[in-house]
Amino acid sequence: MVFGMATKKITVTIPEELLDEIRTEAAERGLSAYVAEALRFKRDRDRLVEMVDWLEEEYGPVAEDERAAAREELDELDAEHKRRRTAGEAA
Known part of the structure; x- marks a missing residue:
């Protein structure tokens, strides 16, 4: 968790098997930090996909x-x- 950053508690539903795997991997960092990192990664990936789309529009596939x-x-x-x-x- 990044200190000084505002946080908000939410409820999320995920498959139980996935949660078990994540808890094992996230043990040291904590589940919230793990999930926040995963969401940042997904957001960044979505932005990269958008950028690739823009570049392909401009320069071709x-x-x-x-x-x-x-x-x-x-x-x-x-x-x-x-x-x-x-x-x-x-x-």
Whole structure:
């Protein structure tokens, strides 16, 4: 939680299984901080999607080879994330 920032309590309904997973991951930071971070990430992603749309309107669509390269890089990042998480759980 960011100190000095105004906060507001809300009620949100999410699937129980997801909540169990999140509570495990958010243990040190706390559930509220975890959810706030996730919402910021989603907001930022939505803004990036909007910016990509604007850029494609101005400069044309992204070429398929560029999309494939970006997907490959994301797959590598996902694999690294999974490797680190698995290594952390084994320790």
